[in-house]
Structures are given as structure tokens and as C-alpha cells.
Amino acid sequence: MSYTLIVADVRQGVFGEANLDSLGIASLLGKEVYLVVPEGAYEMNEKMADAVVKVKAAEEVFLNPLNMGNILEQVFGAHGKPGHLVFCHSSSGAESAAYAAGLFGFPVITDVSGYDRERGVFLKSYYSDKIFGEFKAAGDGPCVITVRSGSFRESVLEKSFTARVEAIENVEIAAGRTFIEYVEEEKSDIDITKAEFLLSVGRGVGNQDEIPSYEELAGTLKAVLSGSRPVIDKLWLPKARQVGTSGKTVKPKVYLAMGISGAFQHIAGMKDSDCIIAVNKDAEAPIFQYAHYGIVADIHKVRDKLKEIAKA
Amino acid sequence: MNILVFTKRVAATQEEELRILDEGKTVDLSKVPFKVNDWDNYAIEEAVRIVEKSGGAVTAVSIGDAESDEVLRRAIAMGAKDGLLIETGDALHDPAARSGMIRNFIQKENVPFDVIFTGVQSEDDQFGCVGGILAAILKLPYSSMVVGIDSVEAGHMVVRRELEGGLQERVKISTPCVLSIQSGINEPRYVSIMGIRKASKVERKVFKAGGYSEGADAKIEVVKWTYPPKKGGAMMLSGELDDMCGQLLGILKEKGVYQ
Amino acid sequence: MLEQLATRVTTCIQCGRCTGSCPESGKTPFNVRMLVRKKQFRSVIDEAVPWYCTSCGACTIRCPRDVKPSEVIIELRSKMVEDGDIPVALQKALENTFVQKNPWGKSRNKRAAWMEKLDFEIPHVSETESKRLLFVCCIQAYDPRCMVIPANVAKILKAGGMEFGILGEEEACCGNEIRRIGESGLFEELQEENLAAFKEHGVKEIVTLSPHCMNVLKKEYGDTGIKISHYTEIVAEMIANGAITPRGSYGKKVIYHDPCFLGKQNGIFDEPRAILTSVKDLELLEFSRSREVSLCCEGGGGRMFFEVEATYQRNAEVRILDAAEKEAEVIATACPFCVMTLEDPATEKGLVVREISEILTEVL
Numbered sequence: 010m011s012y013t014l015i016v017a018d019v020r021q022g023v024f025g026e027a028n029l030d031s032l033g034i035a036s037l038l039g040k041e042v043y044l045v046v047p048e049g050a051y052e053m054n055e056k057m058a059d060a061v062v063k064v065k066a067a068e069e070v071f072l073n074p075l076n077m078g079n080i081l082e083q084v085f086g087a088h089g090k091p092g093h094l095v096f097c098h099s100s101s102g103a104e105s106a107a108y109a110a111g112l113f114g115f116p117v118i119t120d121v122s123g124y125d126r127e128r129g130v131f132l133k134s135y136y137s138d139k140i141f142g143e144f145k146a147a148g149d150g151p152c153v154i155t156v157r158s159g160s161f162r163e164s165v166l167e168k169s170f171t172a173r174v175e176a177i178e179n180v181e182i183a184a185g186r187t188f189i190e191y192v193e194e195e196k197s198d199i200d201i202t203k204a205e206f207l208l209s210v211g212r213g214v215g216n217q218d219e220i221p222s223y224e225e226l227a228g229t230l231k232a233v234l235s236g237s238r239p240v241i242d243k244l245w246l247p248k249a250r251q252v253g254t255s256g257k258t259v260k261p262k263v264y265l266a267m268g269i270s271g272a273f274q275h276i277a278g279m280k281d282s283d284c285i286i287a288v289n290k291d292a293e294a295p296i297f298q299y300a301h302y303g304i305v306a307d308i309h310k311v312r313d314k315l316k317e318i319a320k321a
Numbered sequence: 322m323n324i325l326v327f328t329k330r331v332a333a334t335q336e337e338e339l340r341i342l343d344e345g346k347t348v349d350l351s352k353v354p355f356k357v358n359d360w361d362n363y364a365i366e367e368a369v370r371i372v373e374k375s376g377g378a379v380t381a382v383s384i385g386d387a388e389s390d391e392v393l394r395r396a397i398a399m400g401a402k403d404g405l406l407i408e409t410g411d412a413l414h415d416p417a418a419r420s421g422m423i424r425n426f427i428q429k430e431n432v433p434f435d436v437i438f439t440g441v442q443s444e445d446d447q448f449g450c451v452g453g454i455l456a457a458i459l460k461l462p463y464s465s466m467v468v469g470i471d472s473v474e475a476g477h478m479v480v481r482r483e484l485e486g487g488l489q490e491r492v493k494i495s496t497p498c499v500l501s502i503q504s505g506i507n508e509p510r511y512v513s514i515m516g517i518r519k520a521s522k523v524e525r526k527v528f529k530a531g532g533y534s535e536g537a538d539a540k541i542e543v544v545k546w547t548y549p550p551k552k553g554g555a556m557m558l559s560g561e562l563d564d565m566c567g568q569l570l571g572i573l574k575e576k577g578v579y580q
Numbered sequence: 581m582l583e584q585l586a587t588r589v590t591t592c593i594q595c596g597r598c599t600g601s602c603p604e605s606g607k608t609p610f611n612v613r614m615l616v617r618k619k620q621f622r623s624v625i626d627e628a629v630p631w632y633c634t635s636c637g638a639c640t641i642r643c644p645r646d647v648k649p650s651e652v653i654i655e656l657r658s659k660m661v662e663d664g665d666i667p668v669a670l671q672k673a674l675e676n677t678f679v680q681k682n683p684w685g686k687s688r689n690k691r692a693a694w695m696e697k698l699d700f701e702i703p704h705v706s707e708t709e710s711k712r713l714l715f716v717c718c719i720q721a722y723d724p725r726c727m728v729i730p731a732n733v734a735k736i737l738k739a740g741g742m743e744f745g746i747l748g749e750e751e752a753c754c755g756n757e758i759r760r761i762g763e764s765g766l767f768e769e770l771q772e773e774n775l776a777a778f779k780e781h782g783v784k785e786i787v788t789l790s791p792h793c794m795n796v797l798k799k800e801y802g803d804t805g806i807k808i809s810h811y812t813e814i815v816a817e818m819i820a821n822g823a824i825t826p827r828g829s830y831g832k833k834v835i836y837h838d839p840c841f842l843g844k845q846n847g848i849f850d851e852p853r854a855i856l857t858s859v860k861d862l863e864l865l866e867f868s869r870s871r872e873v874s875l876c877c878e879g880g881g882g883r884m885f886f887e888v889e890a891t892y893q894r895n896a897e898v899r900i901l902d903a904a905e906k907e908a909e910v911i912a913t914a915c916p917f918c919v920m921t922l923e924d925p926a927t928e929k930g931l932v933v934r935e936i937s938e939i940l941t942e943v944l
Binding site: 216 | 668669672684724885886887927
């Protein structure tokens, strides 16, 4: 009987929440769930899979696409090839997924955010979420997928029993790529993850000249200014102010997003905020699907008006 | 060091409203302008900086229709020595098919390289897989999400990979290898139209994709294109600007973050 | 490059009249005489400096030796553009113009979106008898503050019984700012594209909204055989011959700010004033520095698209203080860039900035 094999994402001793999305889609796929993890002292609910394969290897050895090839070979050797091989759509998950697809000649569909069980098609984003493609693998062989964070965690089914445990004792460590160290990005005086109220600006700001005026608004509202990737890439705000998967994950009481359309990488970094307010001129902007409150307007006008009312 | 960099011409859809035609069979791109894939632009800049510093040459390669010559000219204007076009008629959605074609091309044409750069992903399909699959089928070490190249030595490089939450990992990777370059690794130079015109004088070689498709069949298929699923959605504040901003401040007060 | 634009750095005698007239020299690290000097001797130039120039043209007008210092600046910038070493914000503006034909990178398909504000249709220029084109251009097509300008001008022209059409999505950026940023290759592409469209549709006459567009179409597109005017010229004539009569009253003190590209560079001083004085109860005031010596708002020469490093009192603010001193209530101007730069400090001081067409639409 075929099974679903999930490769866990464990970083700095934490079994990340994104793994729940892999477990969620595995429930929808409806087959036995095998979860392969690096050995470690982290916490995880072992009732979410049928079997857990613990690999005697440090997380940084485990999350290396070259070593992952050997780990997967050992699992396939013991259990045959899975129906689906599932990774998180994270930095390391996506990296290993592509490499494994090449190594074993499997089809691969990345950044999957939906699954139609009846038709067996996966939903994948195109053009920054403006369009989605329904994809399926040709043939009946194994298929690699990476899942978008936040897409499937509600489908996780807790089982009545604890997963049986298997072990992989020896991993062949590839010489081609070796881990040296973790590097924390330079610390700045402001920690946006600690802020109660974030005013976050995005591409819609349009121009670097506008930034000081948003700083001023943040000052008036007693909010901390943060930004989405485009703003950071253009060096309009320091890297430490970036919200999103490649920046910080924030959970303030209020997240006021101005001119942020809502790329999922950004959404993943702020969607758990208590209250999300989005201002965008484009009524179709994806961020409105995640916001609690929305205003469709020119952000500069809203900025100026807020300053005016707040000062009065 | 000889660096092979892949560059793709993509639809610039950021500001466009896209429409699906033929009952989900096509996405209408007929009125959408095209540009170089942002990630590839960073990859070319990084490659050019490396050879400017330590010698060697950058070769830019594109898979696409004849119009993709545009991104090769651009790469040459940035400092690439050569541009090679693998000309295809249809868009290849499947990264496995693209990677397979690249492998065949490199092997059949004996394209020399020490390192291969790709962008982490392309703006249109966002697959982010070509580099990884290519590394595996060429049996080379791979690293994606490269945000810094700390050193280039004989036989290896030290690179930094971007992980989540502001964390990076530094890894040593032997060459030859494949690296997928993340946006923000550098500030790509401006490419002037004059520069592109001068670059046009450098001959770009064109190869027909048909000769490299053996064993590079698509492994996935698009069943249908759809619009994004609608989620719950926000409660939209309405009225004049004054009203909306007043309501917004009211919400801030209610949440206790603003007095 | 056109003959009339050729610079003559070797003839410079370093008299300093350029610096004396320059709105940037003295208050920022920019010194136009020094840059000409350095160009003469091919000395190293601090790469941040040439970007301060607003292309107002005052230096070129004042130069007794026909050195054309403002063109010297463009040459300096061109070299930096070719080296790929320019401020990131300008880089973005140029890349956007390359892809979408406007510096803001908005969709070219939405270039005629401003027409949604109208209750009548404007035909494509090819469908008009007059082949008269209303050249809208980027800031008026996309900026929410400036989109009212084409709508208002269209209403005014229609009221005056004038037939005209537009190019819609076929129109590309005029390239005035692009050439001044130093991207001559991109400028040539825009010029070729627009000229091809003018030719294809048999355009005989062009009415521009921005003095920047008028300037480039008139002086830098070569001999097109097309009559180019600024809308204020047309409207002033309509008022003079009675084709339109402002009927409402505008009982306010209005001070007129001469845009550099309309006034000192193209000699259009009287038409905007004629429009304003035709309005009932409107009291027209004058700045001390007006007409040829009007103080530049600092919106030209690429300065719309990026922020210079130095902190200093901006000319727009100086202008607003001057206006306040004259007890003006409204600052009127005839250029979208001036509207954008003046409006910020004006709002702070409780003054109002209006493009002339806005005032006229109110009283029509």
C-alpha cells in the first residue's frame, strides 16, 4: 500500500508550525502518513502521523539536499516509493524538494495551497497569486509537492494512537556541501516582533521620498514602522524592519498595512496579528482576504488625512 | 571562473489585471509587457561582480521564444561575455522539462562552466525548482536562497543561505556546483539602452530546443487556470476619506493601541 | 543629438552667472559653474552632485558664452547612466519607463483610465477630422492628484467647441525627464515610438498638458511639422475670441507661479495670466520673483522621482512662504510637477494649490 512521506522542517530545535500544513495535506491525501524528522529534543505531537522515522543526524545535516537524497533512499528501500513526497514551501523545504525531484526523476509541484480530492488536482499560484493553476502529475508515479504555509493546517487529524517509531542510524554525509554556522542578521535597536502596533508599508508607497512621511505618521500614531520585501530590497527601510517569511514574523495587536498587496510571503509573516487593517487602492488586492478591516483608497491621501485628524 | 547564468523573459504582471480565456485553457498575456525575471537580474549581477574581481567569463543562457534575445542582450550589457538562446515555441511550465533540456544542452554542446547560477524562482510560475533539479541530474552540489557569496576559492565557495525569520546559514560548497540566487543579494547596476544597443553587436548563438528534448518530457500538466479563491475578506470601511480615516482611528482606539 | 543642444564647455570663462541664477547652487552641494569647470578639465566629480540639477534652464538662458550648462549636466549624467551607476530610485524610474512607458511603472493598459472621470467620450485621434491630439502623458494619466487635469482640460476644450482626440494606450512617455536624467537611448526609443504613432494617425496638431511635454515635443523631437501648444495658449485664445466665457465668480487672491518649462524656457508668461484675469472677482497677485526669474519648484530634471541627500529648505517651501507673505489664498500654476511639489508645504501653511484648469473648470 502506498503512503505519503513528509519531510519535516526543523530549525534551531523547533518543529515549525509550517509542518502542520504538510500533515494537513497528507490527511487529505488519505494514505498512511510517514513523517521523517531529524533526531532532537524538540516537541511535536506524535499522534499526527502513522509512523515517524527518526534520523540520527543534526538538523543542519538533515536539511541539506545532498544528504536528504541518501535519507530518502533509505526510506524508499524500507517501504518502497511513496505516492506523495511532501515538503514545506520554506527555504530548505523547497530546496530539498527540487533536488529530490531531480534525483529520483519525480514530478514536482511547488507552493501548493489547495487540493481537490475528487479531481486529484493541486492548486498552485502563478503571477503572485493573480492566477492559480490546477496541476496534476502525469502518470501514477510518486510526486513531490511543497505546501504553502497556512494552507492546510486545519485539515490535520489527530489519531487515536501514537505513531510507531523507526530509525535511520547512518546517513551518508555528502562532502559537496557542508554546514559552517548559523548567522543572525545584524540587530537593530528596534525589534518589530515586540511592537504592539505596526504600521507596515509596501510597494504602494511608490517612492523613497514618501518614507519619511510614513515615519511621521507612525510617530503620530505611536506605531512602529515596518515594511514588506520590495521596500526592504530597495533599501528604503532597514532589513530588520522586514515583515514576511524572509524577514520577521510578527503578531502585534494591530497590523496596519498600507500599500501592501499581500504576497503570501508577506501574509505568512503577519497573518496571526490580532487585528489586520489594510489600505490599498486596488480593491482586488489579496491582502483584503486576510484583513479584518479594509479601506480602498490612495494610501498617501489616507496618510495625510490620518495625520490631520490625529493632530487636531 | 566561468559562470553560466540562466535568465528568463517573463510577463510583467505586477500592475496588470489578468484574464483567463478559453474556459481556463489560457491566461491572456497579449497586452502585458515583458521584462527580465527579477531574480535572474540579481544572479547576473552577482556573476558579473565575481568575474570582474577574480577573472573568468559569464555566459548567459535563456530558454524561450525568439524575443528572449532581449534578456540576453541585457545580460551582455551588464557584463556577460556570451549569450545563448535555446529557442522554444511553447512555454515550458514544468521545471523538470526545463532542467532536462538544460542538462542535454550543456552535455551535447560541451558548454564549459565552473558554477551555474539561476534565480531562486521566476516571477511568472514561481516554481523555484530549475536550479535544484538541474543540480541533481548533473550530480552537482546545490544551494538555493543564496544571499551572500563570502568567498570564492579553488575548489569551493562559502555562501550564505537565507532561512526564515532573519536567520541565515553559512555553508561550504564544492565547485562545480549550482547556486540559486535570492533577490537582494546585491544592487544590480542600471542597464542603459545605449549599453543594450552596444551589446547587440555581440553575436548571440541560437539553438533549436528540439535537439535537446530527449528524456526531458513534461512530468506535470496544467489542467486549468483559475482566479484566486476568495477567502472571508475584510469588512470594508466606506464613505468619504474623512469618515474612513475616522473609523480607522476608532478601531485603533478600540484595540487599545492609540489614545 | 540635435545641433542646438551641443554644449560648448571650452568657451566657458567661469563668470559665474550660471551659479548666480541656479536654484540649487549655494544651498546644496551642487555648483553648476564648478561642474562646468570640472568637465573642462575632465576632473573627478562626486557622483551624487549632478543629480541635484532640476533642469530649470536658468543657467543656459543667462550664460553669456552659450556654454549651455544645463546640457553639460545632462552629459555628465549620461556617462553615469552608461556606467550603470545612478541613484536606485532613478534606476527604477528608467526601468519602469522601459517596460511600461511611464516612470511609475503603471500598466500601459490603464493609460486612458483618467477618462473614467468624464461624462463624455473622447475619440481616438485617428477618428477626428482635425487630427488634433491631446497629449496626456504620464503624471496626468496615473497620478491620482493630477488625473483631474486632463479631465478638466478636456471639458474646457469641449466647451470651447474644439475637436480633439487621444492616443490612449498608444501614447508613450514624452521623454523630457528621461533625456534630462541622461538616458538618451531610452529617450530616443520613446521619441521614435511617439513619432511613429503621430505619423500613423496623421496627427497635425498637439495640445499638451504639461509644459515638460510641450518643451520636448517642440524642441527636441526634431522637425515634425506638427503644431505643438500648451493648453493655456489654446484656452487663452478661446477666452479672447469669446469661444468660452468664465461665468462663475472666484473671489480669491490667487498668486501665479511660472513653471520653468512653460515660462523661462518657452516664453509663455501671458496666456496663463490672461486666463486667470478673465475670471470674475479673482484677484491676481505676483511673486517678487516671477516670469523669467521665477523660482524653480525643484520638480524637474528627474527630481520628481528621487530624493536628494542634502537637507535644506526646499524651494517649494520658500515659494509658499513668499505666497503667504503676499497674502495669497491660492497658488495657481500650469504644470503638474509644480502642483505636486508645492502642494505639500502649502497644505501645511493652510494654502491651496490649483492647476489653472481646476480654477477655470470651477467657474465655467
